[in-house]
Amino acid sequence: MIFNIRILVQQKLSMRLFLISGFLGSGKTTSIAQACRQLISSDTRVAVITNDQGLNQVDSAYLKGLRLPVGEVAEGCFCCRFDELAQTIDSLADSAKPEIIFAETVGSCTDLVATVVKPLQRRYHDFRIMLCSFADAWLLYSLISGTSAFIDESVQYLFRKQLEEADMIVLNKCDLLNDSDLEKVKHILQSDYPGKAIHCQNAYNRHHITEWLEFMNQFSFYLQRRSLDIDYDLYATGEAMLAWLDMKISVHSTKMLAIKIALALAESMDHNLRSARLTIGHLKFLFDDGKHTAKLSFTTTKAKQKRGYPELSDAKHIEMLINARVQTDPSTLLEILRTSIEESMTSTGCRIVVHESAAFTPGYPKPLHRIV
Secondary structure: OOOOHHHHHHHOOOOOOEHHHEEEOOOOOHHHHHHHHHHHHHHOEEEEEEEEEOOOHHHHHHHHHOOEEEEEEEOOOOOOOHHHHHHHHHHHHOOOOOOOOEEOOOOOOOHHHHHHHHHHHHHHOOOOOEEEEEEEEEHHHHHHOOOEEEOEEEEEEEHHHHHHHEEEEEEEEEHHHHHHHHHHHHHHHHHHOOEEEEEEEEEOHHHHHHHHHHHHHHOOOOOOOOOOOOOHHHHHHHHHOHHHHHHHHEEEEOOOOHHHHOOOOOOOHHHHHHHHOEEEEEEEEEOOOOOOEEEEEEOOOOOHOOOOOOOOOOOOOEEEEEEEEOOOOOOHHHHHHHHHHHHHHHOOEEEEEEEEEEEEOOOOOOOOOOOO
16 A cells, blocks of 8 residues: 555644654654655654753754754753743744654653653643654664673663553664564564554665554554553663763864864764773764764664765864763763864874863653653
């Protein structure tokens, strides 16, 4: 059957909100961007809300660069910044009049049914909300097979709770597994989370994204959902295992080599983190040459991913925004990235200026509302 995306809104009862959760590096932003492109091509109005514990978000800047209507909730999860989430929804509804809003949660956040979905349903009585949780297929397989670098049980606890409360599980990056291993992962998911809708996809496959949109269109929106039974102390411990770093820098070269130096610096940061045997949730870069922007990401599955480099013009100067989420402590993460910068300046003779830098671990989650 050929799917017409316009079906998504032909029988629309109200504005739809697709709440997209999932662990760091699972491909949420890429999938949202691909889905928005398809929906816009069929004249469907869309908007995106991004969310992060930090202030400077690579994903927000990247999505704005695609000329999408984007709202931000920064310096805290949707649950802890619920009023800001609601204000952002209202603002986008007035300015962009979207038929569909994608709201992407912080990658370490869970307990969304009780703290986000139910409070939103109380505030917006005709809102149609779907909670879709992404999982990196390769990472999930490594958890199942016992080879995951996420050795701390509290970090794995967050991962499992995200899947447990989802209306739909999206097994992303399925192309990184062979058919046998993929079937094993699907079987475990079906066994551990019976009745869940499961969709396998490669976010760069247009047909897969179309199937994902069709899947969500056919979904029966719940009026009642079960809130998680969750240990908030363990939840907080898991988040505290992850260091978060946001950094704004500029690279200056006497020749037209700034983009090459910036890309090499990104590779160096990734290499130095892995050499220290640290697990990367995600390591994201946004490059701005003054005319264009481009994004580059590294995740836990770097060794198995096929990554292309951003295409930017040769330039003497380039701006870089860096978001790093790594299983370590903030001081160690900051030291490794600063060392990478110093090594780059020594080896290339360039000048790199650090304009802003913040390294931290998330505080104890304190949702504004929790409806059981």
